[in-house]
Amino acid sequence: MIGTRDSNDPKDLVRHIILTRRSVSALTEPGPSPEQLTTLLRAAVSVPDHGQLRPYRFVVVRGNGRDRFGDALAAAAAEQRSDLSPAVLEKVKRKAFVAPTLIALIASPRASANIPEWEQVAAASCTGYAILLTAHTLGLGAIWKTSPYSDGADLRSLLAMAPNERLLGWVNVGRPARPLDSEERPDIDLKAVAAVLDEKTILPFEL
């Protein structure tokens, strides 16, 4: 069974954590403690990173900061779509308030580096997953969120983003509002996503 622990071996526990992590959208107070936040960010900066460039930045958004972040998200939406109604803009703003703490993920590629930009953005993307997994180990709920309108002048100014930086979204973190669903993750047919290359051909993955 997927996600079943075979023993008390810590390596089994790590595998169990990876296989049982789920995104949690319904989140309440409290957000992560300062120690937990530090652990989440330490996990984020432990991702594989070609050239050790640290091509990422994080902005923790909580408390009243959410109001400013929500306003900037709504301003980005209005900037890109002048036809959006005040009600829709309000809905965009509310995205900032669905969790006690948001960790904005910013890809910050180093232009001078010899590593292609896509690799740097890939490394920055790994930080989101590291935060999600680590939140799971801490008993916190977390989900990676984005907005179709996640670029705009106010947002860039608020997050002090350089022109080459890109907002990859943010991770909402908090206490799960409901007991977590213990439903099994659907078992994806690995043949649909994995193949094996031998000396002659490429074959669907099979045990």
Ligand SMILES: Cc1cc2nc3c(=O)[nH]c(=O)nc-3n(C[C@H](O)[C@H](O)[C@H](O)COP(=O)(O)O)c2cc1C
């Ligand atoms: C780059 C990225 C952006 C995402 N944006 C959203 C989003 O805007 N809204 C949302 O509900 N989930 C978002 N998600 C989370 C996915 O919906 C979630 O991972 C997916 O439903 C699978 O659920 P699981 O994490 O429990 O496996 C995003 C995930 C990634 C990696």
